[in-house]
Amino acid sequence: MIFLLILQADTLMNKSFKTEQLFALIISHAKELMREPSVLFWGIVFPILMALGLGIAFTQKAEMTERIGIIETKNDLSDSVYSIEAFLDKHAEKIHHANSPDEYKLIVKNKKLGNTVYIFQKMNWKEATILLKKGEINLVLEDKNGEIEYNFDPAGPDAQLNYLKLSKILGSSKPVIENSENIEPLTLKGTRYIDFFIPGLMALGILMSSIWGLGYTLIEKRSKKLLRRMIATPMKKSYFLISFMSVRTVMNFFESLLLFVFSNLVFGITIQGSIVALLLIFIAGNVNFAGLATLISARTANPEVGNGIISAVTTPMFVLSGIFFSYQHFPDWAIPIIKIIPLTMLADSVRSIFIEGAGFSEIVLPFFILFAMGILFFSIGLKMFKWY
Amino acid sequence: MQQFRDNDSVIEVDDVYKSFKTVEAVKGISLRIHKGQFVALLGPNGAGKTTLVEMIEGIQKPDKGEINILGKHWKGNEDELHNAIGLSLQETRFIDKLTVEETLKLFSSFYQLNKNRINEIINIIGLEEKRKSYTVNLSGGQRQKIALGIALLNNPKILLLDEPTTGLDPNARREIWAILMQLKEKSQTSLILTTHYMEEAEQLCDYIIIMDYGKILREGTLNELLKENVEEHYIEFSLDKILFHDELFKNSGFNIEWGRANNKGLLILKDIESDLPEFLNFIKTNNLQLRNFESRRKTLDDLFINLAGRHLNE
Numbered sequence: 001m002i003f004l005l006i007l008q009a010d011t012l013m014n015k016s017f018k019t020e021q022l023f024a025l026i027i028s029h030a031k032e033l034m035r036e037p038s039v040l041f042w043g044i045v046f047p048i049l050m051a052l053g054l055g056i057a058f059t060q061k062a063e064m065t066e067r068i069g070i071i072e073t074k075n076d077l078s079d080s081v082y083s084i085e086a087f088l089d090k091h092a093e094k095i096h097h098a099n100s101p102d103e104y105k106l107i108v109k110n111k112k113l114g115n116t117v118y119i120f121q122k123m124n125w126k127e128a129t130i131l132l133k134k135g136e137i138n139l140v141l142e143d144k145n146g147e148i149e150y151n152f153d154p155a156g157p158d159a160q161l162n163y164l165k166l167s168k169i170l171g172s173s174k175p176v177i178e179n180s181e182n183i184e185p186l187t188l189k190g191t192r193y194i195d196f197f198i199p200g201l202m203a204l205g206i207l208m209s210s211i212w213g214l215g216y217t218l219i220e221k222r223s224k225k226l227l228r229r230m231i232a233t234p235m236k237k238s239y240f241l242i243s244f245m246s247v248r249t250v251m252n253f254f255e256s257l258l259l260f261v262f263s264n265l266v267f268g269i270t271i272q273g274s275i276v277a278l279l280l281i282f283i284a285g286n287v288n289f290a291g292l293a294t295l296i297s298a299r300t301a302n303p304e305v306g307n308g309i310i311s312a313v314t315t316p317m318f319v320l321s322g323i324f325f326s327y328q329h330f331p332d333w334a335i336p337i338i339k340i341i342p343l344t345m346l347a348d349s350v351r352s353i354f355i356e357g358a359g360f361s362e363i364v365l366p367f368f369i370l371f372a373m374g375i376l377f378f379s380i381g382l383k384m385f386k387w388y
Numbered sequence: 389m390q391q392f393r394d395n396d397s398v399i400e401v402d403d404v405y406k407s408f409k410t411v412e413a414v415k416g417i418s419l420r421i422h423k424g425q426f427v428a429l430l431g432p433n434g435a436g437k438t439t440l441v442e443m444i445e446g447i448q449k450p451d452k453g454e455i456n457i458l459g460k461h462w463k464g465n466e467d468e469l470h471n472a473i474g475l476s477l478q479e480t481r482f483i484d485k486l487t488v489e490e491t492l493k494l495f496s497s498f499y500q501l502n503k504n505r506i507n508e509i510i511n512i513i514g515l516e517e518k519r520k521s522y523t524v525n526l527s528g529g530q531r532q533k534i535a536l537g538i539a540l541l542n543n544p545k546i547l548l549l550d551e552p553t554t555g556l557d558p559n560a561r562r563e564i565w566a567i568l569m570q571l572k573e574k575s576q577t578s579l580i581l582t583t584h585y586m587e588e589a590e591q592l593c594d595y596i597i598i599m600d601y602g603k604i605l606r607e608g609t610l611n612e613l614l615k616e617n618v619e620e621h622y623i624e625f626s627l628d629k630i631l632f633h634d635e636l637f638k639n640s641g642f643n644i645e646w647g648r649a650n651n652k653g654l655l656i657l658k659d660i661e662s663d664l665p666e667f668l669n670f671i672k673t674n675n676l677q678l679r680n681f682e683s684r685r686k687t688l689d690d691l692f693i694n695l696a697g698r699h700l701n702e
Contacts, residue, residue, distance in 0.1 A: 032485050230498075
């Protein structure tokens with residue numbers, strides 16, 4: 001769409017509308033792309049593998065295993081019936097190791113939440129500190145005169161969960177979390193993690209493929225002096241960039257389509273909202289990221305510098321935009337900023353169409369913002385663009 | 389030799405300057421190139437040849453001075469001039485996974501040329517059997533040929549070639565020369581070619597401009613240039629033993645340049661009848677024996693050494 005607009009503006013402004021040029025450029029870039037097998041792998045196979053891996057990791061509810069540190073105490077009360085050791089001796093299975101201290105294995109059972117296997121290991125504070133730093137444990141128990149002290153970082157959700165579970169059972173007579181009647185597992189379509197993840201992965205795929213495929217390629221072509229050679233002809237400069245963008249958009253379309261077909265077959269993911277709205281937001285996302293890629297690649301001729309710039313732009317988006325996990329965990333003040341990041345806007349819109357059943361009216365605002373931002377990026381990029 | 393008249397100049401460069409952050413690359417150069425004329429810009433690396441050519445190509449803008457091509461400035465006439473000029477840059481790499489034919493097709497679309505022209509070009513540059521090869525798989529010489537082919541696609545009035553044969557082996561170099569000689573016979577194209585090979589300038593060009601440090605040192609036809617100090621005789625010699633220092637020659641009173649790398653000397657004599665016997669006597673009294681002793685014609689490199697104190701390819 002943007003390309004058509006630019007083309008039209010071009011024809012109106014000067015009469016030299018050279019379709020052969022644009023056509024030949026598009027054909028050349030398409031051939032160039034298709035002849036690079038690694039492009040197909042990283043563009044198409046890799047996102048699918050990622051979806052498969054993460055999808056399986058988060059949808060199959062296996063037993064969770066958690067390690068807990070116990071600080072050995074040398075006071076007389078350690079024999080007390082309330083002490084951790086006494087409790088474990090009674091309820092947990094003792095595992096004997098030849099070269100390392102004994103461990104206790106305690107299986108906390110719950111039908112609805114799934115079982116959690118706790119491995120308790122005795123250690124001193126020095127060892128515990130090392131394991132905490134390595135992330136191998138997140139909770140350390142210490143017997144303080146018969147009272148259990150829970151040492152953990154309150155900001156860590158996993159540690160918190162372990163604390164809540166263990167504080168409920170340690171010291172009680174049964175190591176079981178009550179099969180609470182009021183837990184009702186959700187099986188509704190669109191509420192699984194994979195439902196959340198696939199639309200985000202699609203948005204991320206468009207970003208990565210646009211920025212690397214477009215931005216990096218332009219920088220590389222500049223470093224090979226190819227840009228310099230090409231503009232020493234009557235070629236229209238804008239056509240050169242437009243041909244790149246069109247080829248990339250078509251390729252992104254097939255990438256997203258394949259990812260969708262795959263996740264539909266494997267995870268049963270469907271589009272609950274409007275397909276037209278999805279296509280529109282897809283185009284807006286492509287325009288936005290293509291514009292961003294032009295801007296990123298406007299100046300440097302050094303692929304290593306380009307690498308750095310691309311990482312600097314994509315990494316924050318990657319981390320903040322809630323592709324893998326919801327950005328609602330970030331501090332409140334950050335959320336309005338996160339929401340206007342292009343990748344967030346695209347991912348949120350795609351997600352709302354996929355799982356909330358959104359139509360055009362829900363995505364009209366992000367559509368125009370993404371589109372307008374993209375055109376702005378592109379115009380600035382084109383102005384700054386160094387052809388040699 | 390063709391005669392070029394003043395009123396048929398296709399390129400006019402007037403007192404042009406160009407500096408970059410740390411270097412003044414071109415320091416006040418003026419030149420005129422006529423229709424059909426083949427001109428060499430001869431000079432070592434860093435002489436400012438590429439900067440000068442790139443200003444003519446419209447890639448760089450001069451800081452000062454004027455450039456007119458076919459009577460026009462670059463500003464406002466880009467499309468027209470791009471259509472009239474063919475060029476090859478130093479070491480261009482094309483799109484790796486496009487074939488020779490596809491690369492030519494892409495460039496021909498920029499000039500709106502038809503398929504016949506692509507076939508003609510493939511024929512001219514002799515890459516018929518490489519037509520379907522990816523450019524990434526071509527040898528250095530073949531890559532230069534395709535660069536030249538692209539430069540010739542639009543039947544340019546002006547051809548600008550920046551070091552078209554640097555790094556090529558003698559065979560590949562001669563093939564490129566043959567293509568250009570053929571062009572010279574068949575068309576009215578004017579050529580500017582930069583090079584640091586004196587043979588290239590001698591073989592191909594009617595007019596040679598010798599440059600160093602951003603300035604023109606000398607210019608003229610080959611004969612005009614070599615006429616300077618025409619009374620000098622150049623004699624190359626080698627000895628039966630290896631000399632590790634040239635003290636002996638330095639203090640001899642003769643004009644001798646001793647090349648330790650190849651163990652060869654160059655003797656320059658003004659008055660051969662009286663000086664030569666003296667030299668032979670000098671060799672004898674120093675208990676040396678000549679292994680090789682030959683007189684050769686003066687070259688552009690000799691002239692360059694006279695002017696700049698170093699070799700062209702240093």
